[in-house]
Amino acid sequence: MSRLIDKKLSRRRFLGLSTCTLATAVVGSQVKVLRALASSGDITAPVAGDEKNIFTTCGMCVNKCGVIARVKNGVIEKLDPNPNFIKSRAMLCARGNAGIKVVYDPDRLKYPLIRTGARGEGKFRRASWTEALDLVAKNLNEIADKHTRAGVMFASTEGTYQDHFFNQLAECFGTPNTVRHPTLCLSSNIQGFSATFGTNPTPDVLNADYIIMSGANRSEALITPDSIDLLKGDGGRRKLIYLDPRFTKTAAKADKWFPIKPGTDMAFILAMIHVIVTEELYDHDYVKEQTVGFDKLISHIQQYTPEWAEGETDIHADAIRRVAREFAMAAPKSVYYHGRRSSFMSNDTQMRRAMAILNGIVGNWDTKGGMIPNSGIKLAKHDYIAPWYDDVPDRIDAGSVSFLSEKDGSWPVVQERVLAANPYPIKGMMVYKQNILASVPDRAKTLKMMEQMDFICTIDIAMSDTAWYSDVVLPEATYLERLDPIESLGGIVPVAVMRQPCIEAMFESKPNLWIMQELATRFGEEVAEQFNFTMEEYIQHQVKDNPAILAALQEKGVYFDRTEPVYGTTRGKKLKTVSGKIEIFSQRYADKGLDPIPVYTSPETIPAGKFRLLVGRHAIFTHGTTANNAYLHEIMPENTLWLNTKSAAGQGLTNGMLVKVKSPVGEETLRLEVTDKIRPDSVYMAHGFGVLSKGLSNIYGKGGCDAALIETRYCPISGNAALHETLVEVVPA
Amino acid sequence: MKTKRYAIVLDTHRCIDCKACTVACKVENNVPLGKENYRNWVGADPLRGSYPNLGESYTPSQCQHCSNPPCAHVCPTSATTVSPDGIVHVIDHKCIGCKYCMTACPYNARYYNEEIEAVDKCTFCTQRIQVGRIPACVETCPTKVRVFGDINDPNSEVSQLLAENPSRVLKEAQGTKPNLYYLI
Numbered sequence: 069m070s071r072l073i074d075k076k077l078s079r080r081r082f083l084g085l086s087t088c089t090l091a092t093a094v095v096g097s098q099v100k101v102l103r104a105l106a107s108s109g110d111i112t113a114p115v116a117g118d119e120k121n122i123f124t125t126c127g128m129c130v131n132k133c134g135v136i137a138r139v140k141n142g143v144i145e146k147l148d149p150n151p152n153f154i155k156s157r158a159m160l161c162a163r164g165n166a167g168i169k170v171v172y173d174p175d176r177l178k179y180p181l182i183r184t185g186a187r188g189e190g191k192f193r194r195a196s197w198t199e200a201l202d203l204v205a206k207n208l209n210e211i212a213d214k215h216t217r218a219g220v221m222f223a224s225t226e227g228t229y230q231d232h233f234f235n236q237l238a239e240c241f242g243t244p245n246t247v248r249h250p251t252l253c254l255s256s257n258i259q260g261f262s263a264t265f266g267t268n269p270t271p272d273v274l275n276a277d278y279i280i281m282s283g284a285n286r287s288e289a290l291i292t293p294d295s296i297d298l299l300k301g302d303g304g305r306r307k308l309i310y311l312d313p314r315f316t317k318t319a320a321k322a323d324k325w326f327p328i329k330p331g332t333d334m335a336f337i338l339a340m341i342h343v344i345v346t347e348e349l350y351d352h353d354y355v356k357e358q359t360v361g362f363d364k365l366i367s368h369i370q371q372y373t374p375e376w377a378e379g380e381t382d383i384h385a386d387a388i389r390r391v392a393r394e395f396a397m398a399a400p401k402s403v404y405y406h407g408r409r410s411s412f413m414s415n416d417t418q419m420r421r422a423m424a425i426l427n428g429i430v431g432n433w434d435t436k437g438g439m440i441p442n443s444g445i446k447l448a449k450h451d452y453i454a455p456w457y458d459d460v461p462d463r464i465d466a467g468s469v470s471f472l473s474e475k476d477g478s479w480p481v482v483q484e485r486v487l488a489a490n491p492y493p494i495k496g497m498m499v500y501k502q503n504i505l506a507s508v509p510d511r512a513k514t515l516k517m518m519e520q521m522d523f524i525c526t527i528d529i530a531m532s533d534t535a536w537y538s539d540v541v542l543p544e545a546t547y548l549e550r551l552d553p554i555e556s557l558g559g560i561v562p563v564a565v566m567r568q569p570c571i572e573a574m575f576e577s578k579p580n581l582w583i584m585q586e587l588a589t590r591f592g593e594e595v596a597e598q599f600n601f602t603m604e605e606y607i608q609h610q611v612k613d614n615p616a617i618l619a620a621l622q623e624k625g626v627y628f629d630r631t632e633p634v635y636g637t638t639r640g641k642k643l644k645t646v647s648g649k650i651e652i653f654s655q656r657y658a659d660k661g662l663d664p665i666p667v668y669t670s671p672e673t674i675p676a677g678k679f680r681l682l683v684g685r686h687a688i689f690t691h692g693t694t695a696n697n698a699y700l701h702e703i704m705p706e707n708t709l710w711l712n713t714k715s716a717a718g719q720g721l722t723n724g725m726l727v728k729v730k731s732p733v734g735e736e737t738l739r740l741e742v743t744d745k746i747r748p749d750s751v752y753m754a755h756g757f758g759v760l761s762k763g764l765s766n767i768y769g770k771g772g773c774d775a776a777l778i779e780t781r782y783c784p785i786s787g788n789a790a791l792h793e794t795l796v797e798v799v800p801a
Numbered sequence: 802m803k804t805k806r807y808a809i810v811l812d813t814h815r816c817i818d819c820k821a822c823t824v825a826c827k828v829e830n831n832v833p834l835g836k837e838n839y840r841n842w843v844g845a846d847p848l849r850g851s852y853p854n855l856g857e858s859y860t861p862s863q864c865q866h867c868s869n870p871p872c873a874h875v876c877p878t879s880a881t882t883v884s885p886d887g888i889v890h891v892i893d894h895k896c897i898g899c900k901y902c903m904t905a906c907p908y909n910a911r912y913y914n915e916e917i918e919a920v921d922k923c924t925f926c927t928q929r930i931q932v933g934r935i936p937a938c939v940e941t942c943p944t945k946v947r948v949f950g951d952i953n954d955p956n957s958e959v960s961q962l963l964a965e966n967p968s969r970v971l972k973e974a975q976g977t978k979p980n981l982y983y984l985i
Contacts, residue, residue, distance in 0.1 A: 146828050149941055159943040165824040287817040290943065299815045299944045317817050320857040327853045687819035699824050702836050712852060744852040 123150060123625025125555075125565040127547025128163035128170070129690040130227050131156065131292045132557060134626050135164065137548060137570040144168050144548060144570050152624040154631055155563045156292040162688055166699035170546050171574065175530055175696060175765055177543035178575035187519065188537050190762050197576065197586070200540050204498075205590030207523035207539075208241070211496035216459050217242035220496035221482070223504060224248050229552035229567060230580035232450075233599075234500040234527075235475065237584045240595040242457040245464055245494060247477040252507050255478075256411045256788040259471055260420025263654050264428060266644030267441050270560050271403040272633065273297040275437040278398035280309040280391065282333040282423070284407025287317040289685035291408060293559075307398070309391055311336065311383075313682055314710070314752055315745035324391075327747050330680050330792050331412060331671030332381040334419040337404065338668055339377030339385075340392040341426050342369045349396035351431030358640070359428055361653020361665065368665045380670060399430035401437025410683070412792045417785040418666040421654075425666070428650040434639040441638050442558040445617065445627060447610040452598040461492060469787040470660045478787025479508050480780045486517045499526040500580065501544070505533035505760060506692030509778040509789050510733045527583060530696065531763025544580055545573035551603045552579075554610045554617060564617050564627040566607070579603070662785060671793075674749050678795045679715070681731065682752040683774050692775075695756035696764040707754040707771035708741035711798060715749075716742040719798065726801035729753070729772060731794050733779050736772030737801045751798060805886040807925055808952040808980040809936075810962045811861060815944040818843050818859040822938035822947070826863075829926060829937035831916075838912050840864070840923040841938055861946060863938070864889060864910040864923035865971060865979030872902035872911065880919070886951075887980060888927060893919040907972050908979075925949070952980070 134153025180200035185191025222238035374385035432438025552567035757771025841863035
């Protein structure tokens with residue numbers, strides 16, 4: 069433990085942080101929080117010192133925007149956007165600004181905790197790191213002895229930059245059962261687009277003249293730079309067509325909003341393809357030279373007329389024709405934006421395939437304003453050798469879906485199979501900052517899955533629901549207190565970023581690498597050897613072929629090798645598909661018994677008195693992790709259930725009343741918001757509320773939890789959870 | 802050299818109501834937590850139309866730094882003053898908390914800060930301007946709705962925006978002469 073503490077001084081020298089003095093008006097409120105904590109004996113009071121600006125990276129969501137932390141007297145006073153950070157166009161959103169309340173949060177996990185009461189009762193005692201880590205290692209080793217190493221699963225979040233070490237420990241420990249976020253996120257997107265283009269490209273939002281979005285709510289589900297580029301630099305010529313059952317803030321910014329019937333986006337896309345093919349509006353030369361299967365597409369889409377699609381989508385046939393023609397006219401500077409979100413329905417991969425094919429036939433591949441393959445910044449990889457264990461079986465979810473990611477797994481499948489001990493039991497769980505009780509569909513089932521575990525350890529910064537149900541809870545240092553590895557953020561213009569510690573880690577919190585190293589030593593010499601490095605060494609190794617990266621990160625907080633996109637590097641060249649071309653017809657899918665060209669299936673008809681439950685993002689919270697943040701909490705103290713004005717009247721429900729939302733798997737109570745901003749057949753609730761943990765003091769007892777209502781359904785191709793398949797009833801509470 | 806007259810020009814068409822400005826302001830200026838305490842905010846104008854023909858717009862707002870500030874006129878202790886660069890300030894220790902200014906402000910841009918025991922409001926982040934930086938709300942905005950600058954300088958971005966685009970001020974009829982300009 070002392071080893072790293074001793075290194076703190078040299079770490080500062082190593083980073084060579086640039087500093088400058090800033091005038092500030094008044095004593096920061098963070099100082100007050102610190103003094104309050106100091107008076108309770110939790111920490112030492114802040115002392116006078118110098119002021120500095122520290123380049124680091126935001127950790128509030130997936131975008132990882134460049135931040136300059138203003139630190140005075142050892143206290144972070146303000147997080148400002150890094151003006152050099154081209155990916156985020158030098159901005160910081162509400163969450164980014166609220167980041168200091170992640171550090172100065174009375175609800176923070178401060179010490180290792182060991183459960184003393186029943187699971188979920190919330191009774192824990194403070195433990196030393198040594199006792200807690202010994203207990204974790206003892207339990208995991210015992211489970212491994214009894215059930216093989218596959219009997220322990222490792223569930224991890226993404227984007228802390230230290231998740232790599234967690235996954236490395238999982239591999240060295242010897243379990244195949246690592247489960248990560250993609251199947252609660254965009255794995256069907258990646259699958260659908262990769263099956264078509266060989267990679268998952270990024271739409272060139274800044275330069276596209278015509279953009280169609282299906283539920284990718286970019287003005288609320290912020291993605292940099294897309295959310296910004298969508299509004300900036302359009303010069304009045306760009307057209308945004310937006311499809312969503314809800315009138316979101318993106319709808320408010322769109323040239324045209326279509327309140328599409330949920331689950332029918334593929335019908336809209338296939339009808340667009342129908343128009344573009346039958347009216348010969350596609351890029352003839354490009355299709356001929358760079359695609360395979362177009363001839364099969366012609367006959368395939370005959371059935372998918374705009375008139376047919378009107379019946380499915382509730383979008384007028386004439387409107388579909390108009391959009392299709394405009395899209396083709398604007399090509400190649402037109403994109404059907406595929407977004408980055410959870411699956412809507414269980415046919416999601418095929419729906420994304422249809423999107424990809426539509427983009428493909430108008431010839432927008434790797435050209436300005438079109439679909440651009442991502443590039444990245446090359447970093448040297450850290451190699452390790454995981455010990456070999458003879459008796460370990462295949463992943464528990466092996467063979468469940470057509471294209472399962474070996475490292476990510478499929479959460480819905482894992483949940484079901486662990487519960488059924490099929491084909492073998494999993495009795496131990498290590499969790500790194502993934503809040504599965506809030507994010508995996510069917511919370512009751514996830515709870516049962518956890519109940520049957522012999523041991524659960526969660527590493528987090530706050531008492532998430534998942535931590536609340538754990539046996540050992542370990543406090544990680546927050547993103548503003550850690551030195552994190554360099555990370556390449558791929559995109560049209562890629563950047564490299566890193567995190568530098570702005571202050572020393574508070575309380576007894578520790579960076580994840582330290583926790584992993586300590587556990588590794590307890591798993592034996594062979595495992596420990598793989599973790600025998602410091603973060604500084606790790607970073608030096610990453611830049612061994614290009615030291616300019618580290619220099620740039622120290623000087624301006626970001627590294628990039630170009631500021632403008634480079635187009636066309638793959639155009640006309642062999643793509644990473646089997647055929648080397650854009651695969652309209654996928655032989656790979658045909659070989660697996662899947663539809664080689666997307667075939668439409670209608671969503672289930674909604675019976676009278678029921679509504680389709682929709683989920684979606686807003687700009688204030690990230691998933692289930694930020695609702696308790698004091699600054700964000702006051703903007704949105706609870707979630708509501710959106711219900712259309714006419715539907716509410718029909719049910720005798722009024723605005724503001726408490727309602728019960730009942731699904732086949734759960735029942736949640738929250739306040740009703742009667743609004744015209746949603747289709748009459750659907751309801752919507754924001755994510756992040758209805759928590760179980762009393763350790764989240766701002767939001768405990770407020771609102772309802774969507775994961776408690778959503779049924780376990782998933783895409784059989786990608787394994788991605790399908791979040792819009794659940795129908796609910798709404799009654800007065 | 803002509804004195805400065807600071808102003809903000811807003812292009813609300815770009816506003817996505819993400820609240821970055823509000824949180825940035827609260828952190829920068831140590832505005833106490835609480836929904837009633839704010840120096841700036843984003844207002845969602847009433848939803849236009851009915852399903853499925855809808856429209857919605859968002860209007861960020863704050864102290865308008867009026868050239869004819871009613872808040873200053875009503876203050877019994879002259880706690881509210883206008884600095885030479887046009888920024889309307891509250892001098893904390895002079896404020897007796899009578900809240901006349903809060904009533905007088907047509908923009909509801911003031912709140913009572915329990916921590917400093919004085920009425921508080923936007924200062925265009927004076928502490929940042931002094932060191933050559935722009936206000937926190939301007940800097941942090943994802944879509945760059947706000948532009949800050951000196952309208953007495955014809956070459957400033959704000960002057961040029963106003964020269965090239967039609968704009969309006971809020972509640973013009975009240976004669977407060979605001980220095981926040983909303984592009985039309």
